[in-house]
Amino acid sequence: MRHDTWLDALAGELRRHGVAEPTAGNVLAETAAHLWESGDDPLRAFGPPQAYAATVAESVRLEPPRRVPGGPVLLEVAGITKRYGRRTVLREVSLAVRAGEVAAVVGANGSGKSTFLGICAGLVSPDRGEVRVHGSLGYCPQGGGTSDFLVPDEHFLLVGAGRGLPRAQARDTGRAGAAALDWDPRGATQARHLSGGTRQKLNLVLAGLGDPDVLLLDEPYQGFDQGSYLDFWQQVRRWRDAGKAIVVVTHLLNTRDGVDTVLDLTPREERA
Numbered sequence: 001m002r003h004d005t006w007l008d009a010l011a012g013e014l015r016r017h018g019v020a021e022p023t024a025g026n027v028l029a030e031t032a033a034h035l036w037e038s039g040d041d042p043l044r045a046f047g048p049p050q051a052y053a054a055t056v057a058e059s060v061r062l063e064p065p066r067r068v069p070g071g072p073v074l075l076e077v078a079g080i081t082k083r084y085g086r087r088t089v090l091r092e093v094s095l096a097v098r099a100g101e102v103a104a105v106v107g108a109n110g111s112g113k114s115t116f117l118g119i120c121a122g123l124v125s126p127d128r129g130e131v132r133v134h135g136s137l138g139y140c141p142q143g144g145g146t147s148d149f150l151v152p153d154e155h156f157l158l159v160g161a162g163r164g165l166p167r168a169q170a171r172d173t174g175r176a177g178a179a180a181l182d183w184d185p186r187g188a189t190q191a192r193h194l195s196g197g198t199r200q201k202l203n204l205v206l207a208g209l210g211d212p213d214v215l216l217l218d219e220p221y222q223g224f225d226q227g228s229y230l231d232f233w234q235q236v237r238r239w240r241d242a243g244k245a246i247v248v249v250t251h252l253l254n255t256r257d258g259v260d261t262v263l264d265l266t267p268r269e270e271r272a
């Protein structure tokens with residue numbers, strides 16, 4: 001089925017199911033971006049428009065009232081500048097995320113979102129500026145992050161060991177995190193044989209292992225189907241309500257659902 005036909009039908013079904021703006025626009029933008037990037041058939045990726053709209057409508061109704069954030073600042077980023085060669089990718093970027101807050105990092109392709117998150121995670125050095133993390137850190141990279149020849153349980157044990165978790169607790173916590181994303185990770189399937197979306201689920205579960213205080217998530221839902229995408233945002237809300245500071249990278253400018261702060265890395269001269 002053509003993407004635009006399916007998206008038009010979805011827009012109508014969202015209206016019919018009473019999904020108001022800005023949620024409807026955000027859902028359309030997210031699904032369109034997913035279809036564009038993956039090239040998937042919309043019916044295969046998301047199912048019939050009516051069923052997908054019904055799921056969205058239900059999840060919106062289930063959304064609990066927003067907590068008022070105001071915990072201590074867990075992630076402080078001050079005046080980050082990063083250059084690659086002559087190109088300045090990030091210029092004087094600052095961000096503070098408190099316990100119980102979700103920050104979205106948005107911007108066009110190549111605007112430096114992954115670079116920014118890598119700097120927050122301590123994996124990329126800035127040319128100027130400072131990052132302070134108050135507490136432990138979990139990082140979900142955009143890709144990679146898993147070991148081809150290990151099965152999911154082995155990932156849980158390996159990463160869990162690094163975070164001080166006993167074996168059984170690491171395995172059980174990993175499996176519970178996977179179940180929250182509607183995935184049963186038991187079995188002998190090595191990471192290299194998992195689908196792209198399932199590998200991203202594994203990445204996401206690994207980021208949350210050991211209950212870190214700060215979660216850095218780089219477009220973690222790439223390849224997720226409709227249900228998993230909604231599960232992801234439910235998980236973000238659970239982390240938020242548990243007092244974590246969460247940073248979610250997305251290349252969409254209007255991903256604002258359940259988000260307290262938006263950091264737009266689009267260069268000023270390119271903004272509409």
Ligand SMILES: Nc1ncnc2c1ncn2[C@@H]1O[C@H](COP(=O)(O)OP(=O)(O)OP(=O)(O)O)[C@@H](O)[C@H]1O
Nearest residue numbers: 084085089107108109110111112113114115116251
């Ligand atoms: N290690 C590197 N060496 C040189 N240039 C790099 C390096 N890493 C990233 N870049 C460049 O820096 C810019 C920002 O890249 P980055 O991946 O952070 O952007 P992004 O906003 O996450 O992009 P996307 O939306 O496509 O994921 C790009 O032009 C990229 O080519």
